[in-house]
Amino acid sequence: MASIKDVAAEAGVSVATVSRVLNDHPSVSADARTRVLAAVETLGYRPNAVARSLRTDQTHTLGLVISDVMNPYFTELARSVEEEARALGYSVIIGNADERPDLQDHHVRTLLDRRIDGLLVSPTDGGSPLMLDAARAGTPMVFVDRWIPGVDVPVVRSDGRGAVRDLVAHLHGLGHRRLAIIAGPAATTTGRERVEAFREALAAYGLDLPDAYIGQGDFQAESGRLVTEGFLDLAEPPEVVFAADNLMALGALDAVRARGLRVPDDLALAAFDDIRWFVHTDPPVTAIAQPTGELGRAAVRALVDRIEGRPGQSVTLPARLVVRRSCGEDPTPVQRSTT
Amino acid sequence: MASIKDVAAEAGVSVATVSRVLNDHPSVSADARTRVLAAVETLGYRPNAVARSLRTDQTHTLGLVISDVMNPYFTELARSVEEEARALGYSVIIGNADERPDLQDHHVRTLLDRRIDGLLVSPTDGGSPLMLDAARAGTPMVFVDRWIPGVDVPVVRSDGRGAVRDLVAHLHGLGHRRLAIIAGPAATTTGRERVEAFREALAAYGLDLPDAYIGQGDFQAESGRLVTEGFLDLAEPPEVVFAADNLMALGALDAVRARGLRVPDDLALAAFDDIRWFVHTDPPVTAIAQPTGELGRAAVRALVDRIEGRPGQSVTLPARLVVRRSCGEDPTPVQRSTT
DNA sequence: CCCGTCGATGTAATCGATTCCACGAGCGCG
DNA sequence: CGCGCTCGTGGAATCGATTACATCGACGGG
Structure with missing residues (x-):
């Protein structure tokens, strides 16, 4: 796979110039810019996100640890989280805890090892040492749906x-x-x-x-x-x-x-x-x-706020009753869920 | 966050020795090993997966691009994929294409930028140039459920x-x-x-x-x-x-x-x-x-085989009919799905 | 006419790991 | 006693990007 050096060679410039073009830094001549862009095109070059992350200490990635992927509620949550994150320029890595604290810890650990920029968690238990440490160590974090009492982390829930x-x-x-x-x-x-x-x-x-x-x-x-x-x-x-x-x-x-x-x-x-x-x-x-969708989106916004240095609000939204027939015939007409 | 240098300093050895201990290389003295381990413990050190990936050119990560997370079939597939991958020492990053080719391409692209070791795809369309290029460029790939005809990639389906x-x-x-x-x-x-x-x-x-x-x-x-x-x-x-x-x-x-x-x-x-x-x-x-579960597991095995240099088998498993009452009363008793 | 400034570019350090190579100590064998 | 191994270790290069700093030429003002 072509690296930035190959592009520099092809375009007849230094790697610094290539990098400047790619991050559209102002002081690059129009000529150099077009040559670099042409080289990128012919080589099919794509920047190596791993190298970039190492240097900049940012992955533009959010971790989402949910309690159970097979639960449609969490699945919908995951979808809205990914959507909002994408809109804000972030990717999402989902970890499925299957309601097991050990699996939850496993995912939190690998996500932290990957140096994700922030963590969205719906905790399966009262708080493992690992998670408490992460919160204390200053990893940007937001709880969704469930939370851990006594931890200073924004909570987005209904x-x-x-x-x-x-x-x-x-x-x-x-x-x-x-x-x-x-x-x-x-x-x-x-x-x-x-x-x-x-x-x-x-x-x-x-x-x-x-x-x-x-x-x-x-x-x-x-x-x-x-x-x-x-x-x-x-x-x-x-x-x-x-x-x-x-x-x-x-x-x-x-x-x-x-x-x-x-x-x-x-x-x-x-x-x-x-x-x-x-x-x-x-x-x-x-x-x-x-x-659900609102919760996911609000959670991402809160997390990205924290990542980018802004406060990060807790949010509580009301849930509502949808009456159908499973409790007995009701005088009111059957309502239709809009989920 | 503590780096390998901090550990080396704390243990009074060089970074090379620390690395050797962490990757349990044979030629390290028992003394050095215990000192390094102690330093790791006191510093709460965890290796930076980003740096490691840059050097080794391996991320131990699989990409899974599915057509729709809200579809319980794919959700179950994703679960079994993650399970088997975890058992084999890999993580999984899921991309949700929502049946949209443009979103599918977006996820394939970001996954490739992240230098995932292999790609599991259930293609939403007949094959975008991007995906065809990736397959041709030799990115280890396996199709699940759906596939693209004429591309030399193992297919796991029913x-x-x-x-x-x-x-x-x-x-x-x-x-x-x-x-x-x-x-x-x-x-x-x-x-x-x-x-x-x-x-x-x-x-x-x-x-x-x-x-x-x-x-x-x-x-x-x-x-x-x-x-x-x-x-x-x-x-x-x-x-x-x-x-x-x-x-x-x-x-x-x-x-x-x-x-x-x-x-x-x-x-x-x-x-x-x-x-x-x-x-x-x-x-x-x-x-x-x-x-579904078998498909997910077989797909991961095929992909990991390719990644690790083994052939990678296509697999086709039979589906079966489960009769219930939605087509009219049946002489045979109602069967219970075991999905 | 000269000097300061600015714009464009290149050189090199850096991020945090892995790993090749060199080196010194210790040991066995002739 | 000395030669050559092996073992343990450290130094330094490397992966692919970003970015501070240096450099150089052109240009405008005094």
């Missing part, structure tokens, strides 16, 4: 509290009184928060959230299935299950179907995260929709 | 021909005679092949595939919706629609639902690519399942 209240109002209005939740890992902020929001919303209606109605999941489908089976085995099973993410809702559907039961007659279902398929499931699933 | 025949047999057995297809872009191999396989399978039953029953889609949901609307507006609409990928099937469901019609009574539906949600849609969707 607040589901209002939507959860709306959901509980909806469920209560349909006559449901025994409400259960499939929670995410307690080590994650979203895992804890969604349970808390649910509990508070229930309390407003004088309802309790007994321990037996809190199933411990891990944001993956299989755990949703297992927890739901547990609920169905209770002497007094819940009337509604609220899954803290879309994959656990999928698992819940698996469990219900495996027993030959029906949603919502035998068990009603609602989910956090709205995805396109929820419109077409049997029945369509009532869900809480996050402004 | 053959749906047999499964399509099974599908047509199933449809014919249910009494359907007017069968339509939502095709993918003619510029892609999978776009063309699936139509051809369908046409051939129909011919075996003496059935025709008229032009009016070939809708031109682009592998995205919206095109599936539009094509399906077109079919429904025909004087003699088809009885069955076969969508050439899962997203266009989603669009077809949107169209059917928007008109207040039912699957399969008003229009039967089948799809290429099986995804988990098809089990829970209304009704569950009959689909052709590819061995």
